Amino acid sequence: MTIDHRAPPPPSGPVPWDKDFAQRLLADMLRTRRMEEKCAELYGAGKIRGFLHLYIGEEAVAAGALAALRAEDNVVATYREHGHALLRGMSMGAIMAEMYGKREGCARGRGGSMHLFDAQTRLFGGNAIVAGGLPLATGLGLAAQMLNEDRVTACFFGDGAVAEGAFHESLNLAALWKLPVLFCCENNLYGMGTAIERAEAQTDFCAKAASYAMPAQRVDGMDIVAVHEATQQAVQRVRGGGPMFLEYQTYRFRAHSMFDAELYRDKAEVEEWKTRGPIHTFTARLKSEGKLTEEAFLALDAAAQREVEDAVAFAEAGGWEPVADLLKDVHTS
Amino acid sequence: MTRRLSYREAVREAMREALQNDPRVFLMGEDVGCYGGTYAFSKGFLEEFGPERIRDTPLSELGFVGAGIGAALGGLRPIVEVMTVNFSLLALDQIVNTAALYRHMSGGQFSVPLVIRMCTGAGRQLAAQHSHSFEGWYAHIPGIKVLAPATLEDARGMLAPALADPDPVVIFEHCQLFNTEGELPDDWRVDIASAKVRRAGKDVAIITYGGCLPKALAAAETLAAQGIEAEVLDLRVLRPLDTASIVAAVAKCHRAVVVDENWKSGGFAAEVVARIMESAFFELDAPVARVCSEEVPIPYAKHLEDAALPQADKIVAAVKGLFS
Ligand SMILES: Cc1ncc(C[n+]2csc(CCOP(=O)(O)OP(=O)(O)O)c2C)c(N)n1
Ligand SMILES: [Mg+2]
Numbered sequence: 001m002t003i004d005h006r007a008p009p010p011p012s013g014p015v016p017w018d019k020d021f022a023q024r025l026l027a028d029m030l031r032t033r034r035m036e037e038k039c040a041e042l043y044g045a046g047k048i049r050g051f052l053h054l055y056i057g058e059e060a061v062a063a064g065a066l067a068a069l070r071a072e073d074n075v076v077a078t079y080r081e082h083g084h085a086l087l088r089g090m091s092m093g094a095i096m097a098e099m100y101g102k103r104e105g106c107a108r109g110r111g112g113s114m115h116l117f118d119a120q121t122r123l124f125g126g127n128a129i130v131a132g133g134l135p136l137a138t139g140l141g142l143a144a145q146m147l148n149e150d151r152v153t154a155c156f157f158g159d160g161a162v163a164e165g166a167f168h169e170s171l172n173l174a175a176l177w178k179l180p181v182l183f184c185c186e187n188n189l190y191g192m193g194t195a196i197e198r199a200e201a202q203t204d205f206c207a208k209a210a211s212y213a214m215p216a217q218r219v220d221g222m223d224i225v226a227v228h229e230a231t232q233q234a235v236q237r238v239r240g241g242g243p244m245f246l247e248y249q250t251y252r253f254r255a256h257s258m259f260d261a262e263l264y265r266d267k268a269e270v271e272e273w274k275t276r277g278p279i280h281t282f283t284a285r286l287k288s289e290g291k292l293t294e295e296a297f298l299a300l301d302a303a304a305q306r307e308v309e310d311a312v313a314f315a316e317a318g319g320w321e322p323v324a325d326l327l328k329d330v331h332t333s
Numbered sequence: 334m335t336r337r338l339s340y341r342e343a344v345r346e347a348m349r350e351a352l353q354n355d356p357r358v359f360l361m362g363e364d365v366g367c368y369g370g371t372y373a374f375s376k377g378f379l380e381e382f383g384p385e386r387i388r389d390t391p392l393s394e395l396g397f398v399g400a401g402i403g404a405a406l407g408g409l410r411p412i413v414e415v416m417t418v419n420f421s422l423l424a425l426d427q428i429v430n431t432a433a434l435y436r437h438m439s440g441g442q443f444s445v446p447l448v449i450r451m452c453t454g455a456g457r458q459l460a461a462q463h464s465h466s467f468e469g470w471y472a473h474i475p476g477i478k479v480l481a482p483a484t485l486e487d488a489r490g491m492l493a494p495a496l497a498d499p500d501p502v503v504i505f506e507h508c509q510l511f512n513t514e515g516e517l518p519d520d521w522r523v524d525i526a527s528a529k530v531r532r533a534g535k536d537v538a539i540i541t542y543g544g545c546l547p548k549a550l551a552a553a554e555t556l557a558a559q560g561i562e563a564e565v566l567d568l569r570v571l572r573p574l575d576t577a578s579i580v581a582a583v584a585k586c587h588r589a590v591v592v593d594e595n596w597k598s599g600g601f602a603a604e605v606v607a608r609i610m611e612s613a614f615f616e617l618d619a620p621v622a623r624v625c626s627e628e629v630p631i632p633y634a635k636h637l638e639d640a641a642l643p644q645a646d647k648i649v650a651a652v653k654g655l656f657s
Pocket of ligand 2: 158159160186187188189190191192
């Protein structure tokens with residue numbers, strides 16, 4: 001199967017939501033975008049170090065999908081998880097402070113950008129081993145099943161993870177045992193510099209899930225309406241019994257990490273995908289339906305920017321974990 | 334005569350030469366081609382040698398390392414690049430249960446002439462999952478050779494004998510060395526059997542390898558200013574280990590500090606200390622000391638990461654402790 005890297009037409013069509021809900025999801029995307037734009041700037045300034053993988057361009061997936069979950073559900077994510085952490089309910093300050101390596105960060109500076117964790121919102125990381133989260137999500141599903149808890153585990157991972165053994169072993173186990181796990185594949189066409197057709201003999205990911213007798217569906221990941229509606233239905237189905245696979249077709253606008261010269265894709269391709277940007281296309285749809293005014297948009301954006309400023313101020317004001325505590329938390333006691 | 338270049342360029346040159354000289358050699362791994370190599374080791378190779386020989390793989394460490402083993406058995410000379418030692422854990426079964434065992438299990442019928450290269454070590458604020466130093470684990474396994482090039486000569490020179498070796502060789506390149514620059518002598522040919530003295534001294538032997546070598550040399554300079562002449566021994570080859578050179582250094586200096594980035598408990602330094610106990614105990618004027626990583630996953634924050642790793646000042650302190 002050959003893969004068309006060109007962007008399909010921008011998302012359009014009616015938004016089946018009331019104004020408040022629609023604006024909330026727009027705000028979620030804006031908050032994620034503004035936070036990450038700031039992160040890129042702070043990386044340049046040397047405030048954030050290590051690896052930094054931006055989600056810019058892919059925000060509709062986390063925003064639309066996470067809004068379909070309940071507080072008692074579980075979330076497992078990758079190293080490209082800033083948006084998932086924020087939209088799962090972590091404070092932007094705790095995220096930013098973690099990226100600064102400050103003690104006010106969610107892992108008190110131990111993890112950084114790739115390892116955001118939050119027990120309160122049941123975010124089980126932030127995993128920087130490709131496909132490392134899938135077996136874990138399968139186990140969380142097993143626990144929910146055995147403990148008779150009504151909990152869905154949403155596991156996010158990239159297209160690159162699909163080539164790993166852990167993907168195949170996890171899908172098989174989850175399907176075999178009918179575990180309440182939603183496998184959320186964020187297919188942005190590339191794993192680092194490797195386009196999916198250069199990594200996959202079968203580029204139809206839904207066919208792979210189907211080979212494990214798992215229901216699977218492809219979703220336009222640039223369209224927050226499609227993402228949310230599909231995830232909502234999928235979550236319901238998973239709650240009823242058995243896993244499901246969703247492939248969100250999306251695109252990363254920025255480099256893989258801050259060290260990537262982007263030799264492997266055309267600028268024109270990136271520009272074309274930007275015309276499908278999840279934020280401006282959704283904004284336009286809401287405006288055309290009378291669900292958003294320009295003033296309301298500016299207010300949402302200003303609020304997002306204020307939140308970012310506050311988060312940065314919080315991180316700046318934070319302190320360093322004392323070196324005397326270096327060995328803390330290796331074991332429980 | 335010498336010529337100035339970086340560690341990265343030295344590795345590049347070595348691979349280029351191997352690809353040019355032997356049609357059986359090919360390079361395989363994640364993002365070695367289109368991306369230009371995760372650490373730019375193979376930038377431009379795809380254009381020069383083509384996609385058959387500069388082979389991008391999917392994210393399938395177990396699969397492509399195993400395929401490298403098969404290709405080696407089938408008559409090729411693969412260089413398999415595993416992006417980092419951290420991800421080699423996904424391929425550990427193939428390396429340990431297949432590559433290392435085949436010659437012995439087949440009664441000497443099948444050798445696996447495979448070279449696996451990977452980046453190792455911490456120091457770049459990449460946090461716990463991206464900062465491991467597992468070369469000591471690999472050195473535990475009979476059936477593979479384990480190399481740790483720390484100098485330009487070794488970065489340039491170790492690949493050719495590794496490829497010529499009929500058995501699997503695993504090469505660990507420390508991420509902190511890639512940008513180091515220096516003078517490469519015209520005669521850079523090296524063996525993959527012996528340790529090497531990088532600085533002569535008489536008062537204490539600092540025994541190390543890989544990413545800790547520059548730290549050991551820096552410590553030796555500080556110590557020299559304080560009247561202690563340290564000999565710095567670069568192990569270079571972790572398996573098979575050159576015990577004779579270790580013993581010689583201890584016999585000369587009568588004091589020893591072993592430095593490596595593994596965790597201390599069960600780490601590689603413990604093996605070196607044990608060899609000293611077995612073969613040079615009566616040469617010692619003081620107990621052997623170790624400087625290793627603290628017993629903690631490597632943290633992200635810079636001040637914590639620095640504190641977790643061996644550093645020149647810790648080496649200096651350990652040496653001075655032997656004289657007090
Ligand atoms: C097991 C493993 N191998 C290699 C890497 C290095 N690596 C980090 S991200 C990445 C690309 C993953 O691509 P994909 O799953 O599509 O996620 P995306 O980055 O596109 O969101 C690679 C190769 C890793 N972290 N883990
Ligand atoms: Mg991807």
